[in-house]
Amino acid sequence: MSSEEQSKILSQVEFYFSDSNLLNDKFLFTTQQANEGWVPVSVISQFERMKKYRPVETIVEALRQSPELLEVSENGELVRRKTALPSNQNEIQVAINKRSVFVEHLPTEASLDELIQFFSKFSPTNQVRMKKKNNAFVGSVIVEFKKEEDAQKFLELDPKPKYGEKELTAISKISYDESMAQKFGERRGGRGRKQNGKGNYRKGGKDDRKRDQSPKREESSKEEKEDRDDAPKEEMKEEKNEEKKEEKKEDN
Numbered sequence: 001m002s003s004e005e006q007s008k009i010l011s012q013v014e015f016y017f018s019d020s021n022l023l024n025d026k027f028l029f030t031t032q033q034a035n036e037g038w039v040p041v042s043v044i045s046q047f048e049r050m051k052k053y054r055p056v057e058t059i060v061e062a063l064r065q066s067p068e069l070l071e072v073s074e075n076g077e078l079v080r081r082k083t084a085l086p087s088n089q090n091e092i093q094v095a096i097n098k099r100s101v102f103v104e105h106l107p108t109e110a111s112l113d114e115l116i117q118f119f120s121k122f123s124p125t126n127q128v129r130m131k132k133k134n135n136a137f138v139g140s141v142i143v144e145f146k147k148e149e150d151a152q153k154f155l156e157l158d159p160k161p162k163y164g165e166k167e168l169t170a171i172s173k174i175s176y177d178e179s180m181a182q183k184f185g186e187r188r189g190g191r192g193r194k195q196n197g198k199g200n201y202r203k204g205g206k207d208d209r210k211r212d213q214s215p216k217r218e219e220s221s222k223e224e225k226e227d228r229d230d231a232p233k234e235e236m237k238e239e240k241n242e243e244k245k246e247e248k249k250e251d252n
Contacts, residue, residue, distance in 0.1 A: 001058050009053055009062035013044060014069050017081050019092050020126045020144055037080035041072075044079065099126075099148040100173035101155060104140035106163055118163060119143050123150035142173060 015021055022029055032039050041063070045056045053059050060076045071082045086092060106115065115128050126144040130137050145151045154161070154170065161168050171179075 001061060005053070005058075006062040006065065009050075009059055010066055010070075012049055013059070013063055013079070014066060015127065016044065016047070017069060017079075018126070019085065020096055022085060023089060023093055023096070024129075032080060035078075037084060038073065038078040039080060041077060041079055095148075096144060097173045097177070099146070099151045100142055100144040101151050101170050102140065102142055102173055102176035103168050103170045105166055105168050106139045106141060107166070108137050108139045110137070110163070115141060122154050122157075122161070123147070142176075 016025070016028060017032075022032070028039065031043065041056060041060055044050055045053070045059055050059065053062075057076070060072060063070055063072050063079050069081060069083075070079055072079050103119075110118075112128065112130060115130065116125065119125050119128055124146045126146055128144075129142040131140045131142070132138060143151075143154075145154065151172070155172060159167075161170070
């Protein structure tokens with residue numbers, strides 16, 4: 001294994017276990033949470049960008065060189081963060097959002113590596129998440145810069161940045177989330193709970209209990225499992241699907 005290959009392996013897996021990724025990767029988060037932070041290296045080796053590194057011992061050897069973030073079990077079968085994920089996860093997510101931007105009008109044929117290289121020309125980045133529909137890139141991304149001021153600097157570029165000849169549109173991640181929430185609310189407008197025939201709205205039924213008991217972190221989507229390196233977190237997609245299911249139950 002060359003030093004360059006070792007560096008790439010270590011960099012990729014350290015990204016998987018970083019605050020930025022772990023909080024948004026439902027599968028990896030729940031896997032490590034269930035086993036005192038440990039994740040089988042065999043699982044990591046099946047992630048899309050890790051499949052080219054074989055045998056698996058190559059990955060283990062590279063991970064043992066992690067200076068600060070990762071540790072490998074004595075038998076070489078498990079890997080975890082040396083320091084557990086901080087408990088103030090909401091604060092961490094807020095900080096991540098502040099240094100992130102939503103960018104659209106990118107070419108749909110662009111690869112993740114090309115996009116990372118493009119945005120890194122402006123300022124150092126932590127990650128680029130490609131937004132997808134039916135597992136196909138739709139031309140928009142969430143870019144997390146290393147610093148909040150770098151994100152702000154990108155938003156204030158004049159003239160606006162171009163990818164090739166195409167001018168890009170960018171807004172803050174916070175503004176993007178607010179816009180998505182507003183659109184979702186407008187689509188839901190006027191569709192309240194159905195009455196039970198006595199002039200009262202049904203309340204406290206099975207659907208209500210189900211919503212109250214639902215965990216904060218849902219099971220990973222199929223896209224996340226197939227391609228967690230660039231599959232985005234599709235804001236409110238799961239919530240909308242759940243709402244539709246509940247409406248059908250109420251109609252019946």
